[in-house]
Every structure is written in structure tokens, then in C-alpha cells.
Amino acid sequence: MIRRNKLVSIMSASVLGILLIFASSACSEEESKGPVILIEQDWNGNTVTTALAKLILEEEMGYTVETKFAPADSAQMFEGLASGEMHWVCCNWPSFSAALLEEYADTGKVTRQGPVGIKGTSHMYVPRYVIEGDSERGIDAMAPDLKSYADLNKYKDLFATADTRPKGRFLDFTPGWDYRNEERLEALGVDFEVVFTGSEAASFAELDAAHKRGEPIILVVWTPHWAPVKYDLVAIDLPAHSDCYPVTEKFDCGYAVDDVKKLTWPGLKEDMPKAYEFLENFQITNDQQTSMVITKTDESKTDAEAARLWKDANEHIWKTWIP
Structure with missing residues (x-):
């Protein structure tokens, strides 16, 4: 009888142990929320x-x-x-x-x-009125022949500011985003200075202000993004992205997809x-x-x-x- 009671006690302890393990597992699952x-x-x-x-x-x-x-x-x-x-x-x-x-x-x-x-992907953009003008707003076309990066030097004075002249001004976000536009423009032979605004908000505040005044501006924008639609931006043609950065230390091409x-x-x-x-x-x-x-x-x-x-x-x- 004593042995039987001991056996029952052992079995009860075993069952209790198993139940505690399951309870512990359940608690762990709850904690993992x-x-x-x-x-x-x-x-x-x-x-x-x-x-x-x-x-x-x-x-x-x-x-x-x-x-x-x-x-x-x-x-x-x-x-x-x-x-x-x-x-x-x-x-x-x-x-x-x-x-x-x-x-x-x-x-x-x-x-x-x-x-x-x-x-x-990303593109270099200008507002459509820069190329085509906007008769409703009384804006004449400023760069009617601007289609690709190869045309930019012809219009560098149009995009220049007092801080960048004789170079044109190209707007970028922050060096930390690693667009490498300074290297890209140099490799493409484009005589523009890259100016960093520091953030997405700052870049688009500047774009918004330029657009309201009907002034020329060129900047990089990634897609998907709302800005190309809202401001009717036109992409400047770049060479196709191939074996340039980051695959090699060449930058004479467009942005990766x-x-x-x-x-x-x-x-x-x-x-x-x-x-x-x-x-x-x-x-x-x-x-x-x-x-x-x-x-x-x-x-x-x-x-x-x-x-x-x-x-x-x-x-x-x-x-x-x-x-």
C-alpha cells in the first residue's frame, strides 16, 4: 500500500511537472506578443x-x-x-x-x-513649365531644348544662383542617402554644383516655393513619390543604369531600379x-x-x-x- 501511494505520488508529481511546462510555454507565448x-x-x-x-x-x-x-x-x-x-x-x-x-x-x-x-528608382527632374512654358500662368519656356543631361550645360546659367555661379545648382537631399550625385554629374560632364537641403521636407519646400513663383529648379526625386505628379515634373534623360555605381566606381549612368x-x-x-x-x-x-x-x-x-x-x-x- 505504501509503495502504491509512493507510485501515485510520483505519477502525480510527473503530471504536475508536465502541466507546469505547458503553463510555462503558454506564458512564453503570451509574452511573445x-x-x-x-x-x-x-x-x-x-x-x-x-x-x-x-x-x-x-x-x-x-x-x-x-x-x-x-x-x-x-x-x-x-x-x-x-x-x-x-x-x-x-x-x-x-x-x-x-x-x-x-x-x-x-x-x-x-x-x-x-x-x-x-x-x-530616381530621376533628375525639372518642372514642365521650364521646358514648355505655361501660358495660363504667363510663363515662357526657359529651356525649350532641354531633354537630356547632355543639354544641361547649355542652361547652367538658368539654374545658377549667386552661391553656385558659374555652375548650375542641382538640389539633393542629404549626403547620407548616398545618391552620389556629385560623382555622377562630374562623370557625365555636367557643370553643376550639388546643394544638399538636409531632408525630404526641406527639398520639397524649396520646390514648392520655386513652383509657386514659376522659377527654374532642378532636383533629384525618387519614385514612387507624390511630387512628380503634384508639380508636373519632367524627367531629364540619363544613360541607362548598367555597370556603374555601386557595382563599380563608375558614375556615368542613370539611377538603378x-x-x-x-x-x-x-x-x-x-x-x-x-x-x-x-x-x-x-x-x-x-x-x-x-x-x-x-x-x-x-x-x-x-x-x-x-x-x-x-x-x-x-x-x-x-x-x-x-x-
């Missing part, structure tokens, strides 16, 4: 797209979500993903971070999660598998991202407000992302 740490960068397309992912993770999947800032395609961003300080970025442009992708993604320190659905990618912290898949699967399924097109950015900029909405309006109108799309 966050925080998911999403990366915000210094451009509107990223911030509205990140806001959309955040809304769905929080409201539809019950995750706690935080955002942390890292400059676009920077060493800080890659180090944050490798260390687990940051978990996911929606929009990596491979042509702007080839060396960092080799260092972090090719070695497994950061996980490539696949395309986000955006095809991105990027299949924009998602990147993650390697531990996310194990720690929060459902969140990982949702982010892996997350897809957005050029037009969808642009529509959210236009809502933000034209209607003075926050990123979260613009993302919510899109979410409310497109349940049939985002529901397919949730595992």
Missing part, C-alpha cells in the same frame, strides 16, 4: 508604410509595437537589426546599401524577408512567428504607398491617420496578410 520594434526612416513613404504595419499588428493581432528611428539604409539601421534592438524595416533600397547588405545580410546577421512590392526589400532581425521568426509571418506577407504597391503619402501631405494628416484611412478602405487587401 511584443514589443515588435519597427524602423522609421527619414522619408514619408517609409513612415506611412510602417504606420500601416503597426496599426494592423496592434489592432488585428494584439501585438505591442514600438518604433525606433534609423536613417534610411544606414549602418545604424543594419546594426540595429543585427543586434535585435530593431526588428523590421519595410523598405530597403539595395542599390543604396550594397556594401552593408554584403556585410550583414550575406553573412546571416540580418534576414532578407523578400520584396515589399515597391519598384523604386530597385526591387525594394523587407529586412528583419533573425530572431524575430522564432520569438514572434505570427508577427514574422504577417510581415513576410505584407505587400504594398507604388500606387498604394503614394496614395497614403498624398493623404498625409495634402490633407495634413499624421502617418497614423493616413494609414488608418487606407486600412479602413482596403480590408480586403490587408486581411490576406494575417496568418
